[in-house]
Amino acid sequence: MVRPLEDVRILDLTSGPAGGIATMILADFGAEVLMIERPGIDPMMALPASRMWRRGKRSLPLDLSTTAGLATLDDLCAGADVLICNWRYAALERKRLDYASLHARHPHLILCHISGYGSQGPRADYPGYEHLVAASTGRMRLFSGLADRSGPGFSALQVGVHACAQSAATGILAALLEQGADGEGRLVETSMLQGMLPHELAGMIGAQFPEIFGDLIPAVPPAVIEPPIPSLFYHPAQTSDGRWVQFGNLLPHLFDNFLLVTELIDVLADPDYDQGQMMLPQEKQEAFRERMLLRIQERTAEEWMAACVADGGVVATAHQTTQQAIADPDIVANGHVIDRQDGGKQLGPVARLTRTPGDPGDEAAPDDCWADLWRNTPRSAPGRSNDGQLPLAGIRVLEIATIIAAPLAASYLADMGAEVIKVEPIGGDPFRGLLRGLGSAKVNAGKRSLSIDLKSETGRQIVLALIKDADVLIHNFRPGVPERLGIGYAQVEQINPDIVYMQANGYGPDGPGAQRPSTHPIPGAAMGGVLFQMGERVPEALLEIDDLRLWTRRLMHANEVNPDPNTSLVITTSTLLGLVARQRTGQGQQILVDMFGANAYANSDDFLTFPGKPNRAMPDAELLGLSATYRLYHCTGDEWVFLAMTNEKEYRLFVDVLTGAGMQAPALEVLQAGGQTATDVLETLFAGNDSAFWENLLASAGVGCVRANAITPREFWLTDPQSIALGLTAETEHPLWGTYLRHGRQVLFDGGGQRLGPPPVAGQHNAEVLLEQGFDEEQIASLIADGVLWSEAY
Known part of the structure; x- marks a missing residue:
């Protein structure tokens, strides 16, 4: 069986699920992942899902606090293709493991750096827990009103971990694709903070055009957010x-x-x-x-x-728990769970690559040969530079999809340099009609638009001509529909056997829900x-x-909007897997992704079983958090902070900081024991000052404590110094509305990138695309008159 990442060597210095899931995905498709395990006990190993994200990998104990340990790591870097790390950047610089230092010694090496808040900016050194980042960005404000109390609500699902893991895998794959056999390495960066950005779909853009969207997006966000009445549908x-x-x-x-x-x-x-x-x-x-x-x-x-x-x-x-979902017939039929040797079950591969399928390995084992092999077979010096280009420059993507999940994935590919043509029906993607096009502006950024009647013979032939020259086709039709339109995989393969054919739908093609619609x-x-x-x-x-x-x-x-972006991120990763597989094997193929499988990955912390597995930690009845030291606390002025401490080292630091500030600190034994006693002590403590005081005192010293209701998500992305420092918004020009700040990149390459593109109106590029296909202006006018082409501008 061909494995697309065979012989790709990855050094994994990460701790926790974001890096763990990213490298698990790569290991499932053949990469050799060597985990560097430092002395002592990694508290993340206590998480039940750790046995899943470590599968297929090998471990090597290495003390990186010693000169000998760093020298061994440097020798391994010479033979590796990728180094992935979630240390703070200052720590990397101290060890000369930052990108500039590594690139000087190992110009072939790709460095993937993942972090909580990004590698620069005022919060760069804050602890990188998912829920600290969620609180800082205003995400917890969105869950107010779900319990019988005022204030923000704990955001349970770890969407930041999911997005960070998928983006890290995507970035590594994109860098490998661009590097090919002789290119130089590059810096790939993503963060938990960027992982929150996919879930901001409309408010950030709408707030910049109050004259157009003022009735939809109030200029002053409400102080108290109540759950809205659902739409009937x-x-x-x-x-x-x-x-x-x-x-x-x-x-x-x-x-x-x-x-x-x-x-x-x-x-x-x-x-x-x-x-x-x-x-x-x-x-x-x-x-x-x-x-x-x-x-x-x-x-x-x-x-x-x-x-x-x-x-x-x-x-x-029907609503289900995650444990119930493991036995869902569509999940089982589409291979989203696999049996393990211990009698348990785990997530299957992230996508079904029909010619180069994933093959998850056994539980992690001590290394017995990789380290020696890598040290003895260093990689060759690169023969060319990347010239600062984005890694997907030259890749052409044809998107025939609607609403959010698949279109947003195509936009992410555009952000990495791909040319994306969106093929829309006459009248445009139906999502354009919702919220007056605000969400559509987000998910279609960076593309060109061709609005064409695909059901007509002339329209179909035009689209087939575009497919013939495409590297990737993305669609979200239910099974059978592409075949009726003449764009099924068997039909497309006849004219373009090298194409990466991404099929994304709701339930997957093989279960009882295959023909059913999903949102x-x-x-x-x-x-x-x-x-x-x-x-x-x-x-x-x-x-x-x-x-x-x-x-x-x-x-x-x-049931907020996260299932769509969760799926978008998986589609992006899976498309890159297909492109790398094509480069390494010479084969195009059909790739199958569905919303059920993608959102199983978003629930990866509990999407497994094994004998003795503990129950998933659940938010308390007031939706404050998971424990006394990992929850929201009320402060003066009706303000809130989120506190995140999970181990004794963090408890001791918390006590030391309070004591150093002349404050009465909780006893270490109380924090270790947790429970109601610790909760009562901490409630009294935090009630004594406002949220800004606590963040300034604690987070600046490395304790996980941030303000939780100081800002809305849209305000954070547009105005917060951390967002600005990382370039998480970028100026662009909407063809109808004018200049505004759009969302930034999920993955940064070499610290930045070229200008990000605007969204098109439907059919904006009809003439441009057809002229490139050899049509003249008279023929294009005839197609418009015959109803084969349509545009908002006509």
Whole structure:
């Protein structure tokens, strides 16, 4: 079996899940990953998922505090292709392991540096815990109102870890692709902070155009955020057996199917019903909502799901825990779980590469030969430089996809230098019609747009001509649809056998859900993210209508937009796997990714079983956090901080800092014991000062404590010094709205990159693309007249 990363050598100096998952992905596809294990006990090894992210790797004990240890590491660097590390950059510089020093000694070596807050800026040396970063960026403000208290809510799902891991793998793969057989190494950087950026979809852009979006995005964010009332088409509901079902019928035809199945179709006859927006006037809307919720309470979850599945066109799923999701029929059928030697189960490979599949290895083992081999076979000096180009320069991507997940992935490829042409239907991607195009502006940045009738023979031939010259095709059709359009893999392979054909959909092609539609709330509910956010505490007794309304608001708010970006990141990684496989094997191939599998990866901390596995740590009933030393605390002035300490070293530092400031510190034994006693002591302590005081005192000294409700996400990305220092926004020009700051890159190469591109309006580049294909202006005008081409500008 061909493995696309065979003979790629990776030195892994990371600790924890972000680096661990990144290198697990690479090891699953053949890379030799040698983990450097320093003396002492790594507290991250206590995490249940550590046995999964260490699979297929080997470990080498090495004391990097000694001259001999550093010399051994340097010898290994000479024979390695990649060094990945999550040390703070100042520590790398002290050990001469920073990029400038490494590149001078080993110009072939790719250095991937991952961090909490980035390698520069005022927070660069803060501890890099996921939830500290979430609090700093305002993410925890988004979860207020989910418990019976005021203030921010603990953001349970580790979206930053997921994004950081995928981005690190993506960046390494992109650097390997650009390097080829004789290129020089380069610096690849990503961070937990950048991992929060995919989940900012509209507010940051809308806030910059108050004259256009002021009614959607208030100029002054509300001090208290209450869970909004769900849209009728995106609604959780309780069934007669007390379970909860999530509906996600985003488009009118899908909602019509829902109305048929639930026997509520008579609403279409109401002259006040807006079928395009799926809305009624406010008074009628709430009356219909009550009717709809009570209707769902008439049957069990199993009965409703059977009816939805039988219809085939209703977007719905029952809520599950992550442990229940491991046995989900679609997860199992599509290879997203694998059996292990200990009788347990783990996540399968991140994607299905049909010609060069992943093959996860056994549990990590001590190294018995790699280190010697690498030291004795150093890599050759590079024969060429990268000239500062982005690594995907020269790669052409054709995207035939809609809404968020696949389009956002294509935008990430554009950010790394690829040329991306978005093929849209007549009238444009339906996502353009939602939120007046705000979300569409985010997910389509950096592309050109061709709006064409793919169902016409002329349109199909134009698209096939583009496919013939493409390196990558990305689509998100359900199985069977591409074949009917003439762009199925077997058809495309005939004209372009080298193409990397990325097929991304909801459930995957092989399970019972293969032909069913899906939208972002479905994997959020089905893979356990929603119940995790709620601490797996949801009402089971049947609720009366007022409580039913409250809990539907809470569950929908807990099911935030993260499943789509979670999937985008996996599509990006998997596309790069395909490109590297093509470069190393000479083969194009079909690659299969789905939202269920991608969001299983986002739940990687609990997406495994083994004998004796402890239960997932759950947020407490007030959604403050996971323990006395890892949670939100209330301060003076109705402000909040998030405290993150997980080991004795951090407890001792906390005590020392407080004592040094002349304050009464909790006893070390109290912090070690945790529980209510520690909580009470810490609540009293933090109530004595405001959040700025605590962050300035503690975080600057290396203790994990940051303000948690000082800023909204959009304010953070636009104005915070840390965001500015890392260049996490970039100025661009929207063709209709004017100049604004768009989101920055998920991965930085050599510290920065060229200018980031704007989003197109639908069909903006019709003429440009067709002129490149050999059409003249008269032919293009004829295609417009015949309805084959369309643009917002016509």
